[in-house]
Amino acid sequence: MSSSFWVALLPHLMELIGALATMVLVWLTAEIRRRWGIEIEARHREALHSALMTGIRAALFRGLTGPDVVQAAIEYAGESVPDALRRLRPAPHVLNDLTSAKLRELLDGPRWVELDAGDTGEPAR
Numbered sequence: 001m002s003s004s005f006w007v008a009l010l011p012h013l014m015e016l017i018g019a020l021a022t023m024v025l026v027w028l029t030a031e032i033r034r035r036w037g038i039e040i041e042a043r044h045r046e047a048l049h050s051a052l053m054t055g056i057r058a059a060l061f062r063g064l065t066g067p068d069v070v071q072a073a074i075e076y077a078g079e080s081v082p083d084a085l086r087r088l089r090p091a092p093h094v095l096n097d098l099t100s101a102k103l104r105e106l107l108d109g110p111r112w113v114e115l116d117a118g119d120t121g122e123p124a125r
Contacts, residue, residue: 019060044084051077051084052099056106 022088029047055076059069074095 015070028038030110040089044087046090047081048077048090049098049102051080052102053106054080056103060106069103070096073103074115 052073054068055073058076059072062072064072077095077099
């Protein structure tokens with residue numbers, strides 16, 4: 001092949017290399033944002049859960065009961081971790097259900113269900 005062929009081909013090769021490099025950078029940027037976004041979301045979720053539990057404990061300490069505990073805990077979370085709430089944007093009923101579940105967990109303790117995969121209902125021999 002002659003050098004004039006390579007001279008003519010070189011600009012097109014450079015365009016192709018530039019396009020490939022751009023595609024790789026766009027993919028890499030998206031992957032980095034996705035991974036860091038997941039980590040940031042996890043931190044916000046943990047902060048929200050922790051704030052709800054602290055709010056529940058504080059409300060119980062103040063002598064509140066029932067729905068008043070849930071409302072006080074949600075208000076506490078709103079003041080304590082507003083960035084987490086802005087980022088996660090839970091619907092009001094989801095926040096209420098989550099707080100109610102955490103209250104039940106705190107009062108009753110976690111409930112575990114045991115399953116015995118080998119139990120067939122037959123008496124042991």
